[in-house]
Amino acid sequence: MPLIELTGIERVFTLGDSEVHALHRLDLAIEAGEYLAVMGQSGSGKSTLLNLLGLLDRPNAGTYRLEGRDVTTLSADEQARVRRERIGFVFQSFHLVPRLTAAENVTLPLMLASVKPAERARRVAAALESFGLANRADHRPDQLSGGQRQRVAIARATIMRPAVILADEPTGNLDRATGEEVIRLLETLNTGGVTLVIVTHDAALGARARRRVVMQDGSKVSDG
Amino acid sequence: MKPSDTLRFASRAAAGYPLRTFLMVLAMSIGVAAVVVLTALGDGARRYVVNEFASLGTNLVIVLPGRSETGGFNPANAITSTPRDLTADDAQAITRAPAVLRSAPITIGTSEAVWSGRLRDVTIVGTTPDYLRLRRMDLAQGRFLPADEPNAAVAVIGAKIQAELFGAEAAIGKVLRIGDRRVRVIGVLAQSGQGLGMNADEVVILPVAVAQAMFDTNTLFRILVEAKGRALLEQAKAQTLEIVKARHDGEEDVTVITQDAVLETFDRILGTLTYGVAGIAAISLAVAGILVMNVMLVAVTQRTGEIGLLKALGAEDNAIRNAFLTEAALLSATGAVAGYLLGQGGAFALRTALPVLPAYPPDWAVIAALATALVTGLLFGVMPARRAARLDAVQALAKR
Numbered sequence: 001m002p003l004i005e006l007t008g009i010e011r012v013f014t015l016g017d018s019e020v021h022a023l024h025r026l027d028l029a030i031e032a033g034e035y036l037a038v039m040g041q042s043g044s045g046k047s048t049l050l051n052l053l054g055l056l057d058r059p060n061a062g063t064y065r066l067e068g069r070d071v072t073t074l075s076a077d078e079q080a081r082v083r084r085e086r087i088g089f090v091f092q093s094f095h096l097v098p099r100l101t102a103a104e105n106v107t108l109p110l111m112l113a114s115v116k117p118a119e120r121a122r123r124v125a126a127a128l129e130s131f132g133l134a135n136r137a138d139h140r141p142d143q144l145s146g147g148q149r150q151r152v153a154i155a156r157a158t159i160m161r162p163a164v165i166l167a168d169e170p171t172g173n174l175d176r177a178t179g180e181e182v183i184r185l186l187e188t189l190n191t192g193g194v195t196l197v198i199v200t201h202d203a204a205l206g207a208r209a210r211r212r213v214v215m216q217d218g219s220k221v222s223d224g
Numbered sequence: 225m226k227p228s229d230t231l232r233f234a235s236r237a238a239a240g241y242p243l244r245t246f247l248m249v250l251a252m253s254i255g256v257a258a259v260v261v262l263t264a265l266g267d268g269a270r271r272y273v274v275n276e277f278a279s280l281g282t283n284l285v286i287v288l289p290g291r292s293e294t295g296g297f298n299p300a301n302a303i304t305s306t307p308r309d310l311t312a313d314d315a316q317a318i319t320r321a322p323a324v325l326r327s328a329p330i331t332i333g334t335s336e337a338v339w340s341g342r343l344r345d346v347t348i349v350g351t352t353p354d355y356l357r358l359r360r361m362d363l364a365q366g367r368f369l370p371a372d373e374p375n376a377a378v379a380v381i382g383a384k385i386q387a388e389l390f391g392a393e394a395a396i397g398k399v400l401r402i403g404d405r406r407v408r409v410i411g412v413l414a415q416s417g418q419g420l421g422m423n424a425d426e427v428v429i430l431p432v433a434v435a436q437a438m439f440d441t442n443t444l445f446r447i448l449v450e451a452k453g454r455a456l457l458e459q460a461k462a463q464t465l466e467i468v469k470a471r472h473d474g475e476e477d478v479t480v481i482t483q484d485a486v487l488e489t490f491d492r493i494l495g496t497l498t499y500g501v502a503g504i505a506a507i508s509l510a511v512a513g514i515l516v517m518n519v520m521l522v523a524v525t526q527r528t529g530e531i532g533l534l535k536a537l538g539a540e541d542n543a544i545r546n547a548f549l550t551e552a553a554l555l556s557a558t559g560a561v562a563g564y565l566l567g568q569g570g571a572f573a574l575r576t577a578l579p580v581l582p583a584y585p586p587d588w589a590v591i592a593a594l595a596t597a598l599v600t601g602l603l604f605g606v607m608p609a610r611r612a613a614r615l616d617a618v619q620a621l622a623k624r
């Protein structure tokens with residue numbers, strides 16, 4: 001049984017009287033532990049696909065099975081729970097809460113999941129330690145470098161031990177060296193067993209993935 | 225998300241935007257403080273008047289010359305042209321009523337008092353010996369008007385008159401010139417402080433006959449009657465009226481009121497005033513509530529990206545709504561508490577500046593102000609919080 005299974009997915013945006021098929025007749029299966037790069041031109045539907053995989057968006061047609069369960073029909077609160085427990089997001093623009101420290105940003109998912117404060121502190125300290133951020137725990141995002149910010153974001157994405165990490169252009173706002181570092185970090189996580197889906201424009205980055213899916217006009221044009 | 229976490233998250237958010245939070249709290253606190261101070265002022269005035277009346281002596285019935293206009297049309301009034309004088313003998317006669325303990329006639333006028341070249345304007349009160357106990361007054365020195373000599377040229381003076389005319393010298397036994405008459409000082413009143421209408425420290429009390437002769441009048445300003453007890457007040461009133469009516473050829477040409485009635489009227493007027501003032505001040509609370517809504521709407525717009533993130537991290541809509549609602553509640557609660565302290569401070573300042581005014585805000589006003597602040601804050605916080613919870617996750621995340 002694949003971890004993720006999309007069949008016949010359609011996502012249509014209506015702009016005035018014109019319709020945009022952001023995703024069209026899309027089938028995709030991802031096994032647990034895979035390392036997959038989603039590539040394609042701008043506007044080809046990569047982000048739309050990732051939002052769908054992350055349950056931030058619902059398809060107009062088709063089914064999405066996550067760990068064998070049809071998640072498209074779940075209620076909003078049930079979907080929130082799946083996001084909380086099974087999915088980790090890494091964004092191009094980091095999306096750290098500016099008034100919270102690194103440690104507090106990493107704590108957010110544990111707080112939303114009502115994990116006990118003592119256990120939270122322990123897990124956050126361990127996570128910051130393993131991402132080399134132990135001495136940055138009390139820094140706010142504006143006191144961190146871009147690479148450090150993205151490491152905080154990755155620590156936050158993994159703190160709930162999700163099944164899959166969805167990263168949309170995770171190196172887009174970083175220089176090459178720092179980006180390289182962040183990618184290596186994500187790859188290490190993948191080696192540890194987490195399924196990794198990265199959206200990227202960068203052919204070199206795409207080449208590192210074990211599987212590449214190329215999108216065009218909302219459809220998959222190559223896979224492998 | 226646990227309630228304690230929601231509270232911490234919301235308070236961090238409020239603290240994260242200090243200027244906004246400060247302005248918000250200020251607006252709310254001004255509203256609450258306004259209610260507290262203004263009701264303290266209104267209720268202080270009410271209490272002041274009530275206390276002053278109580279210090280006039282309790283169980284009082286007051287007889288005024290002339291028919292009260294509020295009694296409606298009375299055929300008897302249509303025939304008589306001028307009311308009969310209210311006399312010292314009337315006052316004496318009233319004492320015979322079974323429900324009456326004592327009574328005292330009062331004549332009032334102003335004149336000049338001179339002693340040894342020192343001159344001062346004084347209020348003259350002409351009355352009888354019972355006046356002292358009826359008004360619950362005390363003597364500092366000497367004695368009060370003598371009961372056996374109603375025409376004696378003697379005077380009892382207020383504490384301030386004694387101080388200003390005689391200074392350190394003993395006043396007792398000195399002869400004072402009042403207008404064109406000479407009177408001997410036989411007593412000095414104990415200091416009483418401010419009184420309603422008339423300051424007892426600045427009066428010169430003469431026997432009623434002497435005062436009437438001085439002002440060349442036969443009628444009294446009024447007669448004060450003290451009932452034997454609170455329960456007998458209405459009876460005393462009826463009997464007083466009966467006696468005066470009988471003495472005035474059956475005509476009801478006086479007005480008899482109880483102090484209670486006067487007190488109640490003042491109490492009601494000033495109480496209503498306090499409510500009105502509280503209502504007006506409460507409008508500023510409603511304005512503050514609208515401000516809360518505006519500020520929270522801006523906060524939702526400002527933090528759209530953050531809301532998107534929370535959704536991506538698995539926050540349920542309720543968790544986001546509660547966080548924003550809690551933030552609004554925190555802002556208004558802080559404002560309410562700050563306003564309460566500010567208002568109590570203001571009331572304290574009022575009491576310091578005007579020591580005679582018991583300017584304490586009434587409990588109902590404080591509770592109403594705090595409750596209104598919290599309820600408006602929450603009520604006006606609901607809409608922005610719901611808007612935040614309903615944001616589309618993808619679009620919210622796209623906004624930075």
Ligand SMILES: Nc1ncnc2c1ncn2[C@@H]1O[C@H](COP(=O)(O)OP(=O)(O)OP(=O)(O)O)[C@@H](O)[C@H]1O
Pocket residue numbers: 013014015020021022040041042043044045046047048049
């Ligand atoms: N909310 C929306 N409303 C209307 N059209 C949309 C919306 N979101 C996406 N689209 C359209 O859907 C298509 C796919 O968009 P998507 O963001 O998935 O592209 P992408 O492959 O991520 O592009 P890029 O590489 O530039 O990020 C585009 O044509 C876009 O204009």
Ligand SMILES: [Mg+2]
Pocket residue numbers: 046047048
């Ligand atoms: Mg994109």
